[in-house]
Amino acid sequence: MAMTGLSRKQGSLVAYQAACACSGVKVMTYGGPMQITNCHCDACHAATGHSYAIWAAYPLSRTLLIVNSPIRSFRISENGADRFFCGRCGCSVAMQYHPNSVWPEYHTVWLARHFAELTGGCDEVHIFREDEPMDSAPLPTTE
Numbered sequence: 001m002a003m004t005g006l007s008r009k010q011g012s013l014v015a016y017q018a019a020c021a022c023s024g025v026k027v028m029t030y031g032g033p034m035q036i037t038n039c040h041c042d043a044c045h046a047a048t049g050h051s052y053a054i055w056a057a058y059p060l061s062r063t064l065l066i067v068n069s070p071i072r073s074f075r076i077s078e079n080g081a082d083r084f085f086c087g088r089c090g091c092s093v094a095m096q097y098h099p100n101s102v103w104p105e106y107h108t109v110w111l112a113r114h115f116a117e118l119t120g121g122c123d124e125v126h127i128f129r130e131d132e133p134m135d136s137a138p139l140p141t142t143e
Contacts, residue, residue, distance in 0.1 A: 013062065020091035024069020027093065027111060030062040034108070038126045043076040047083055048092065052126075055095060056111050063109050065094075 013031035020026075033056035044053035070087030081095045094111050 020069075020086040020089055020093065022069065022086065022089040022091075024067070024088045025071065025086045025091070025093050026066040026068075028064040028066065029058050029111070033058055033111075040126065043080055046076065053092075057108050058111060060109055063111075 015028055015030055017026060017028045035057045037055045037057065038052050039055060040052040045051060047053065069089075071084055071093065072087045073082050073084045075082050081097045083095050084093045085091060086093060094109050096109050
């Protein structure tokens with residue numbers, strides 16, 4: 001994963017740290033996110049099992065990844081983002097587009113919601129709402 005080797009001192013920016021469920025992967029960020037994105041695309045739905053995923057965009061220069069567990073990754077489509085998760089507990093960690101993708105944001109890392117300090121002060125958007133699954137019918141009872 002590309003998020004390594006960054007300085008722990010970032011001037012007057014406040015540090016924030018979060019961990020996955022097993023604490024095998026920790027992420028430290030400096031300052032708040034640039035943007036919060038609620039993504040309703042098919043890929044986020046498939047990757048998370050939810051109708052949408054919440055991602056927070058941080059510059060790579062303000063992000064430090066601390067790994068004590070294997071990091072696993074996958075890419076749903078050739079031009080999609082690489083999605084990273086903890087190899088021990090399965091927790092989503094981050095998403096990063098590569099230079100040849102549809103959105104070549106290789107200077108930015110998109111952290112999963114539980115790793116992000118969502119303090120406000122940045123844009124929050126919803127994207128790919130047209131892909132959002134319809135509400136499911138209730139499951140039948142066995143009475």
